[in-house]
Amino acid sequence: MTTALIVIDVQKDFCPGGALAVPGGDDVVDGINMLMAGAEAVILTQDWHPAGHSSFASSHVGKSPYDMIDMPYGQQVLWPDHCIQGSLGAQFHPALQTDRADMIIRKGYNPAIDSYSALFENDHETPTGLDGYLRTRGITDLTMVGLALDFCVNFSAVDAAKKGFRVTVREDLCRAIDLEGSLAAARAGMQVAGVTLETGNG
Ligand code: VGL
Ligand code: ZN
Numbered sequence: 001m002t003t004a005l006i007v008i009d010v011q012k013d014f015c016p017g018g019a020l021a022v023p024g025g026d027d028v029v030d031g032i033n034m035l036m037a038g039a040e041a042v043i044l045t046q047d048w049h050p051a052g053h054s055s056f057a058s059s060h061v062g063k064s065p066y067d068m069i070d071m072p073y074g075q076q077v078l079w080p081d082h083c084i085q086g087s088l089g090a091q092f093h094p095a096l097q098t099d100r101a102d103m104i105i106r107k108g109y110n111p112a113i114d115s116y117s118a119l120f121e122n123d124h125e126t127p128t129g130l131d132g133y134l135r136t137r138g139i140t141d142l143t144m145v146g147l148a149l150d151f152c153v154n155f156s157a158v159d160a161a162k163k164g165f166r167v168t169v170r171e172d173l174c175r176a177i178d179l180e181g182s183l184a185a186a187r188a189g190m191q192v193a194g195v196t197l198e199t200g201n202g
Contacts, residue, residue, distance in 0.1 A: 004041035004139045006118060006160075007032055008146030008153050008174075010096050011047060013082040013089035015147075020082040022148045024175045029095045031173045032145050036100040041139060043130070044098060045118045047083035047152070048090060048106035055114040056081045066179060073123035076114055077179065083108065105130050117155035119163065131163055141166045145173035154186035161193040168196040 010032065012018050015025040036042050049055065057065045057078035065080045083090040092098050107115040107128050115121040118130050134142070142165045144157050153174050161167045169190060176183045190197060 002139045003141040005039040006144045007044045009047045010093050022175045028173045033097045042100045044101045044104045046106045049108045116152045117159045119159040144169045149174035149176040150182040150186040157195045158193040172200045
């Protein structure tokens with residue numbers, strides 16, 4: 001059994017002052033650094049959108065951030081422009097110990113599809129390649145932390161559990177956006193998928 005720590009989207013744009021700030025997003029950085037220090041394998045994900053990405057409200061006439069839209073792959077929340085490739089906001093939080101990462105996987109680069117999950121784009125079928133990477137390294141167990149608990153952490157945890165990994169989400173090292181009940185729905189969905197939700201010592 002080998003466990004990897006998956007650090008999801010701890011980027012400037014998801015921290016206070018950023019374009020899509022998650023409340024308390026930067027509070028998790030120190031605890032994640034401590035967890036990384038003792039981890040067997042560390043993978044960072046980085047939300048990485050081209051300008052004009054289809055998940056941005058600004059790409060749709062008459063739409064505002066947090067509106068919903070029907071995409072060919074299902075419903076999609078529209079976001080403020082965020083994590084644009086090469087921008088300052090797409091950088092990792094400056095205090096995150098990125099040197100500990102074995103791999104950094106970028107996602108959301110396809111202009112037509114959003115990608116919350118570290119394993120699949122939002123059509124739930126286009127792979128990012130992370131599943132193969134983990135398997136070829138013999139990784140069986142995943143601990144997930146980061147931003148946002150109800151979007152990218154949630155989608156990543158559920159997809160990984162469906163793929164047969166044993167997944168634990170450390171809720172104390174995540175923060176949520178919580179749009180219209182999205183946090184409660186995410187917790188329920190993760191539990192149904194067999195994800196273990198931990199709050200720290202457990
Ligand atoms: C995320 C919304 C849009 C996340 C990424 O990291 O949870 N949320 N892009
Ligand atoms: Zn995004």
